[in-house]
Amino acid sequence: MLRLMRDPNLLPSEKQTLLSRIAGQAASMNMPCYLVGGFVRDLLLGRPVNDLDIIVEGDAIQLGHALVKKHGGKLTPHHKFHTAIWHMTPDTSALRTIDLITARTETYLRPGALPTVKPSTIEDDLHRRDFTINAMAIRMDGDHFGELLDPLNGQADLEKGVVRVLHPHSFIEDPTRIFRAVRYAERYSFILHPSSFILINPESLAILKSLSGERIRHEFDLIFSEERSFAMLLRLDELGVCKIFDPSLPKFDQKYSALLDSITPAELGISIDRVMLGYLLWLMDSPSHVIESLSGRLDFTSELTKALLAGVHLKNEMTSLKDAKPSTWTFRLEQVPLQAIYALWLVSGEPALKEFLTKWRHVKSHTTGDDLKARGLPPGPSYKEILNQLRAAWLDGEVHSIKDELQLLETLIVDS
Ligand code: ATP
Numbered sequence: 001m002l003r004l005m006r007d008p009n010l011l012p013s014e015k016q017t018l019l020s021r022i023a024g025q026a027a028s029m030n031m032p033c034y035l036v037g038g039f040v041r042d043l044l045l046g047r048p049v050n051d052l053d054i055i056v057e058g059d060a061i062q063l064g065h066a067l068v069k070k071h072g073g074k075l076t077p078h079h080k081f082h083t084a085i086w087h088m089t090p091d092t093s094a095l096r097t098i099d100l101i102t103a104r105t106e107t108y109l110r111p112g113a114l115p116t117v118k119p120s121t122i123e124d125d126l127h128r129r130d131f132t133i134n135a136m137a138i139r140m141d142g143d144h145f146g147e148l149l150d151p152l153n154g155q156a157d158l159e160k161g162v163v164r165v166l167h168p169h170s171f172i173e174d175p176t177r178i179f180r181a182v183r184y185a186e187r188y189s190f191i192l193h194p195s196s197f198i199l200i201n202p203e204s205l206a207i208l209k210s211l212s213g214e215r216i217r218h219e220f221d222l223i224f225s226e227e228r229s230f231a232m233l234l235r236l237d238e239l240g241v242c243k244i245f246d247p248s249l250p251k252f253d254q255k256y257s258a259l260l261d262s263i264t265p266a267e268l269g270i271s272i273d274r275v276m277l278g279y280l281l282w283l284m285d286s287p288s289h290v291i292e293s294l295s296g297r298l299d300f301t302s303e304l305t306k307a308l309l310a311g312v313h314l315k316n317e318m319t320s321l322k323d324a325k326p327s328t329w330t331f332r333l334e335q336v337p338l339q340a341i342y343a344l345w346l347v348s349g350e351p352a353l354k355e356f357l358t359k360w361r362h363v364k365s366h367t368t369g370d371d372l373k374a375r376g377l378p379p380g381p382s383y384k385e386i387l388n389q390l391r392a393a394w395l396d397g398e399v400h401s402i403k404d405e406l407q408l409l410e411t412l413i414v415d416s
Contacts, residue, residue, distance in 0.1 A: 001138060002146040004043050011049055018093045022054060022100075023140035025066050031058035034103075034122055034137040034149070041133050044158055045188070052098060055137065057122055060084050060100040067100075082119050104128070108173045112207045115174075123151060130177045131184065132157045132164045157193075164193035171199045175208035178241060179219035186232045200239050209244045213299030216245065220298070224278030230257035233282075246297055248290045256281040259346045268357045272339045279304055280343035284311045303337075311340030318350065326352070327392035330360045365390035366402050367409055377413060386412045 026033035037053040061077040064084035068075050073088040082102035105124040106115035129135040132154040139147040157164055163185050171177055178200055185192050223232045233252040236242050242249045295305040314336050333356045345353035369383050393399040
């Protein structure tokens with residue numbers, strides 16, 4: 001364990017320094033201090049660790065204040081949850097913030113509800129967790145540095161490649177763990193232990209169905225952030241999870257799976273995250289009414305709903321736009337969010353979509369509204385018409401120079 005903790009490929013030295021500062025402070029306050037959860041799991045798997053999940057047996061807020069006093073920065077305490085966020089100064093750590101958490105126990109007042117929490121021991125804290133592989137801790141303070149706490153045999157399950165819940169009510173207490181189980185199983189190519197697998201049954205699925213759209217969408221967001229999103233969605237589908245919310249939720253089309261990993265060419269000048277692209281690829285073949293109902297059920301952001309609906313309408317018009325002039329394409333595409341155009345280009349390969357993204361949308365006439373005003377033209381709707389016609393002429397290759405544009409402008413003014 002000590003060897004792993006000191007391996008800079010798994011734990012960069014700046015994180016090691018930060019941890020030893022926290023551990024040193026905790027030790028001087030006689031406060032047992034642990035790293036838990038994904039940190040321990042990934043370290044034992046020999047994978048670089050991301051989050052530093054720190055738990056103390058004692059008051060995390062008190063520890064936070066002491067760290068700020070000694071190393072600077074600022075503390076945001078959350079007294080209700082006995083947690084604190086330490087906002088560090090750049091010379092304390094390149095990491096901007098770190099969460100300090102008091103070990104706690106949780107009770108679920110009813111299945112699927114959010115738990116109520118109470119300060120407790122590290123043992124209790126590990127017992128409230130989702131899977132054995134996430135229920136280990138490494139002690140950090142003083143002479144205990146590097147000690148592994150593994151009361152639920154998580155290390156053995158890691159070695160066997162097994163995802164296993166801690167007790168038979170786990171998925172009923174919190175059915176979002178079904179999504180989590182699938183994520184870990186697919187991410188690490190593990191299997192869901194048969195004794196846990198049978199707990200994904202009509203009872204736990206019925207509770208899953210009653211969860212808020214926001215909680216479920218968050219789980220799908222996490223899935224789209226993973227490399228093996230497609231395999232995860234497929235697995236959830238096989239388990240009956242997708243259909244439970246809405247039977248109209250389609251299968252993710254396998255042929256779009258590779259598109260999720262495609263790197264957006266810089267020349268397109270748009271940014272789209274994997275999560276939004278995931279939803280667009282997943283749902284753009286669905287009819288509008290299905291998208292509207294899913295958007296309500298899964299509490300999609302208005303940005304996502306707008307992109308999905310605009311994408312679906314555009315997709316239906318693609319055949320009639322096929323041989324349209326660049327200006328017709330451009331004026332139509334300007335009503336569609338760029339992310340939806342990009343997704344549609346990925347699936348259709350339609351060259352006009354790429355032309356629009358890289359070139360057409362940037363084409364403007366040289367003449368402006370101020371120029372029209374200077375020519376004494378009374379302001380009104382004719383301005384937009386004239387400017388659009390000038391722009392269309394550039395797009396469609398009917399003018400090639402400012403001189404051409406000014407000649408065209410003369411005729412348009414006479415006609416207006
Ligand atoms: P990932 O690599 O997916 O981020 P992680 O283990 O860091 O994995 P988090 O979602 O950040 O995952 O959660 C941190 C820890 O909190 C988990 O390792 C687990 O011990 C615990 N945990 C998270 N969600 C739940 C849950 N729904 N029920 C019980 N324990 C949970």
